Amino acid sequence: MAKTLFEKIWDAHVVQAADAESPATLYIDLHLVHEVTSPQAFTMLRERGLTVRRPDQTLATMDHSTPTTPRGADGIIPVTDEIARKQLNQLIQNCSDFGIPLYNLGTENQGIVHVIGPEQGYTQPGMTIVCGDSHTSTHGAFGALAFGIGTSEVGHVLATQCLLQQKPQTAEIRIDGTLRPGVTAKDIILAIIAKIGVGGGTGYVLEYTGSAIRALSMEERMTICNMSIEGGARAGLIAPDETTFAWLKDRPHTPKGEAWDAAVAYWRTLPSDEGATYDLQVVLNADELAPMITYGTNPGMGIPVTGNVPAPSDLADDSQRMALDKALNYMGLQPNQPLIGQKVDVVFLGSCTNSRISDLRAAAKLLDGKKVADGLRMLVVPGSQQVKRQAEAEGLDQIFRAAGAEWREAGCSMCIAMNGDQLQPGQYAVSTSNRNFEGRQGKGGRTFLASPLTAAATAINGHIVDVREIL
Amino acid sequence: MQPINTFQAKAVALPIENIDTDQIIPARYLKVTDKNGLGEALFTDWRGEPDFVLNQAYAQGAGVLIAGHNFGCGSSREHAPWALQGFGFQAVISTYFADIFKGNALKNGLLPIVVDAATLARLTEQCLANQTIDVSVDLENQQVHVAGETISFPIDAFSKHCLLHGVDQLGYIQAQEAAIQAYEANHPARVNTVGA
Numbered sequence: 062m063a064k065t066l067f068e069k070i071w072d073a074h075v076v077q078a079a080d081a082e083s084p085a086t087l088y089i090d091l092h093l094v095h096e097v098t099s100p101q102a103f104t105m106l107r108e109r110g111l112t113v114r115r116p117d118q119t120l121a122t123m124d125h126s127t128p129t130t131p132r133g134a135d136g137i138i139p140v141t142d143e144i145a146r147k148q149l150n151q152l153i154q155n156c157s158d159f160g161i162p163l164y165n166l167g168t169e170n171q172g173i174v175h176v177i178g179p180e181q182g183y184t185q186p187g188m189t190i191v192c193g194d195s196h197t198s199t200h201g202a203f204g205a206l207a208f209g210i211g212t213s214e215v216g217h218v219l220a221t222q223c224l225l226q227q228k229p230q231t232a233e234i235r236i237d238g239t240l241r242p243g244v245t246a247k248d249i250i251l252a253i254i255a256k257i258g259v260g261g262g263t264g265y266v267l268e269y270t271g272s273a274i275r276a277l278s279m280e281e282r283m284t285i286c287n288m289s290i291e292g293g294a295r296a297g298l299i300a301p302d303e304t305t306f307a308w309l310k311d312r313p314h315t316p317k318g319e320a321w322d323a324a325v326a327y328w329r330t331l332p333s334d335e336g337a338t339y340d341l342q343v344v345l346n347a348d349e350l351a352p353m354i355t356y357g358t359n360p361g362m363g364i365p366v367t368g369n370v371p372a373p374s375d376l377a378d379d380s381q382r383m384a385l386d387k388a389l390n391y392m393g394l395q396p397n398q399p400l401i402g403q404k405v406d407v408v409f410l411g412s413c414t415n416s417r418i419s420d421l422r423a424a425a426k427l428l429d430g431k432k433v434a435d436g437l438r439m440l441v442v443p444g445s446q447q448v449k450r451q452a453e454a455e456g457l458d459q460i461f462r463a464a465g466a467e468w469r470e471a472g473c474s475m476c477i478a479m480n481g482d483q484l485q486p487g488q489y490a491v492s493t494s495n496r497n498f499e500g501r502q503g504k505g506g507r508t509f510l511a512s513p514l515t516a517a518a519t520a521i522n523g524h525i526v527d528v529r530e531i532l
Numbered sequence: 533m534q535p536i537n538t539f540q541a542k543a544v545a546l547p548i549e550n551i552d553t554d555q556i557i558p559a560r561y562l563k564v565t566d567k568n569g570l571g572e573a574l575f576t577d578w579r580g581e582p583d584f585v586l587n588q589a590y591a592q593g594a595g596v597l598i599a600g601h602n603f604g605c606g607s608s609r610e611h612a613p614w615a616l617q618g619f620g621f622q623a624v625i626s627t628y629f630a631d632i633f634k635g636n637a638l639k640n641g642l643l644p645i646v647v648d649a650a651t652l653a654r655l656t657e658q659c660l661a662n663q664t665i666d667v668s669v670d671l672e673n674q675q676v677h678v679a680g681e682t683i684s685f686p687i688d689a690f691s692k693h694c695l696l697h698g699v700d701q702l703g704y705i706q707a708q709e710a711a712i713q714a715y716e717a718n719h720p721a722r723v724n725t726v727g728a
Contacts, residue, residue: 100565117726211610211636260602
């Protein structure tokens with residue numbers, strides 16, 4: 062029978078099949094751990110006298126509550142928040158006690174968990190990957206079944222390398238056509254979420270297909286899969302192809318020699334079979350897409366950058382009208398107003414959505430020789446120490462600094478605003494991150510989600526612009 | 533986990549759709565290393581508004597939250613159900629829940645009760661008109677008794693069994709040790725994070 066990519070990966074990882082009474086038990090190939098969602102799971106292990114079953118399939122890093130402020134003269138990144146320091150120290154202790162490798166703060170391969178997994182070649186096609194973080198969907202770009210889990214499940218995987226899972230449904234998100242200049246992978250995913258809504262993918266694993274997806278680089282594919290969760294989906298998937306194999310080859314932790322050839326041969330069997338069926342299909346045309354931007358307080362509230370903010374009075378459904386009214390009130394925006402020209406206080410370039418080297422290159426190209434607008438603060442936060450080194454080798458840091466932007470250490474930073482990098486109440490930001498929820502980037506802060514191109518163009522102008530006009 | 537079967541509680545309504553886990557508990561409260569005290573931070577930014585439902589005297593002691601569509605979207609933080617339980621909630625009623633939140637809630641004995649849109653609208657209206665309504669939950673029979681009517685709700689057989697009997701899911705997986713060993717014997721690890 063014809064199978065989808067999802068079904069092939071699922072079937073290859075069933076330890077015990079589901080029956081009428083119980084969900085399936087699924088084997089997990091790679092478990093990524095960070096400081097925020099793991100402490101209570103390690104406490105549970107200690108209380109029950111358990112060990113970590115497969116430390117060799119577990120990898121920890123610190124990213125969420127870590128400072129991104131520049132290193133001191135001693136080369137050390139200073140942690141001044143005592144509560145954060147306690148949490149970071151707890152992760153160090155937990156990894157030491159349970160034998161888990163840790164990419165400690167400031168070490169050469171530390172960074173955002175969803176940036177370093179692929180970068181180091183841990184993330185490979187056909188794998189099951191989990192992490193106590195909803196943006197684990199990022200790794201689906203490689204054709205791995207990757208999804209976020211809660212802390213109880215972190216404990217389950219630490220102890221057993223397995224998870225109990227109800228089988229999700231599948232949806233094909235098909236995007237054919239060719240992206241126009243100035244339109245990016247970020248715009249594709251914002252357009253998809255605007256179409257299906259933040260709950261539209263609930264219960265589904267999305268597989269992105271079509272010629273526009275095949276034409277994307279791996280980093281662009283990661284941007285797409287990263288935000289699958291913002292459409293409510295359990296995971297996002299893109300079938301592995303030559304682009305995938307070329308990107309992975311010779312990464313530190315990918316197979317080498319004959320093992321590489323065998324792995325690639327297996328990976329070639331993974332794409333969905335001709336005739337495989339999905340429970341749902343959504344179709345978009347890349348030729349019709351424009352740069353996207355959000356106006357509201359969830360990632361589904363997005364419009365083409367040249368569009369106008371919708372009006373609550375145009376909505377028939379009570380709860381939708383109330384939600385839009387509440388969002389516009391929080392954002393301080395008027396119904397039907399354009400977003401072009403909207404003044405912005407902060408531009409944030411970073412996060413597991415858009416902090417890889419290609420994102421920094423794209424933004425630097427626009428900022429080269431230009432200045433960030435007077436009074437505007439721009440933060441550039443590379444996704445990993447490796448991305449940071451690469452950017453510095455290419456001189457991108459000098460472009461950002463010369464433009465007046467802040468060049469930071471690697472981490473989640475203002476995407477989740479746990480580390481002191483945050484908006485002040487009432488401030489507007491254009492952010493390349495993934496969530497514009499109320500207070501997400503700082504209490505009272507107001508977020509417009511957009512691509513690195515739109516972010517850089519906005520930084521130069523001090524207000525929201527259509528990047529296509531300056532390309 | 534303590535078994536749950538039937539309970540009575542006062543319900544309050546928060547009729548907003550797509551309530552995300554950043555609202556339930558903002559990220560700045562996630563720097564803790566235990567589960568204590570999170571109830572005090574529940575909806576903390578919304579509680580800055582004097583009119584917010586959980587600030588009202590009538591809401592104190594509430595055990596059921598009647599929310600809008602798609603409750604719990606966003607981050608995977610299990611701190612969200614911990615905070616709801618810390619405040620005293622035992623169940624949330626909505627038309628559907630975000631996948632990760634739902635899984636987290638069930639593992640902690642916070643019951644996600646799914647009803648259809650018309651039922652949710654009716655319950656919300658009654659609750660708003662009366663400030664609170666008394667709800668009686670019967671998990672065994674998958675029923676909610678409220679305002680003179682009986683509403684059935686779905687729940688998967690396994691989660692129901694675990695909640696009714698206080699079954700720990702980790703213990704259930706551990707009991708499959710032989711199957712896990714067999715799987716590992718047939719499937720060499722694809723990565724090695726320790727060596728290499």
